Amino acid sequence: MPQMSQFLSALIASGTILIIILATDIGRRRITTMRMVRSVIAVAVVIAIFVDSFPTKGNDISLQLVGVGTGVICGLIAGVLLPAYKDATSGELYTIGGIGYALVWIVLSGGRVLFAYGAEHWFTMDLVKFSIDYKISGQDTYANAFVFMSLAMVLTRTAVLLAKMRKLKDQNTGTGQLPRQTVTGASV
Numbered sequence: 001m002p003q004m005s006q007f008l009s010a011l012i013a014s015g016t017i018l019i020i021i022l023a024t025d026i027g028r029r030r031i032t033t034m035r036m037v038r039s040v041i042a043v044a045v046v047i048a049i050f051v052d053s054f055p056t057k058g059n060d061i062s063l064q065l066v067g068v069g070t071g072v073i074c075g076l077i078a079g080v081l082l083p084a085y086k087d088a089t090s091g092e093l094y095t096i097g098g099i100g101y102a103l104v105w106i107v108l109s110g111g112r113v114l115f116a117y118g119a120e121h122w123f124t125m126d127l128v129k130f131s132i133d134y135k136i137s138g139q140d141t142y143a144n145a146f147v148f149m150s151l152a153m154v155l156t157r158t159a160v161l162l163a164k165m166r167k168l169k170d171q172n173t174g175t176g177q178l179p180r181q182t183v184t185g186a187s188v
Helices: 006-025 033-050 060-080 099-121 124-133 139-171
Strands: 027-030 084-087 093-097 181-184
Touching: 006 033, 006 093, 006 099, 006 139, 033 139, 060 099, 060 139, 084 139, 093 139, 099 124, 099 139
Parallel strands: none
Antiparallel strands: 027 093, 084 093, 084 181
16 A cells, blocks of 8 residues: 655644544534544544654654643643533533634644645745754654644643543532532633
């Protein structure tokens, strides 16, 4: 089977993650274990499909770690933009994903696809020179950095959601009362 182009790989991987995240998080959504696990499974499947190797020469590991760090920061931002609350009547936990939350995911997914397209069409020679100058072994390193960024973003968003869930559950444990509507996180 011929190897898929970097652009096509980025398009499929980013599109898959974006669709799953937006489908499970936009609007008023109940917080469930399955909801959180589904997005982590999606990223794990993307990694299994699109990560062919783990380059470790030169600065390969550093670049891949930059992808992880960027994903953690973006996951924290996304988590803040996903407010959570406990419904006063049912006691169920919900999030409300709005335009700000969606834009974080859309911009990052679009950026990954745009970079992959540019690497093949606009700045190929500049990227080759950069890779040589900074001892990056090739396109697998860049692809991994972006996939690891997605994984870190999803995992961090999930960790923020778990923290919000725990906080909301713990708020009313001692009182036995439900507040009208307790909200954690920012709303946009």
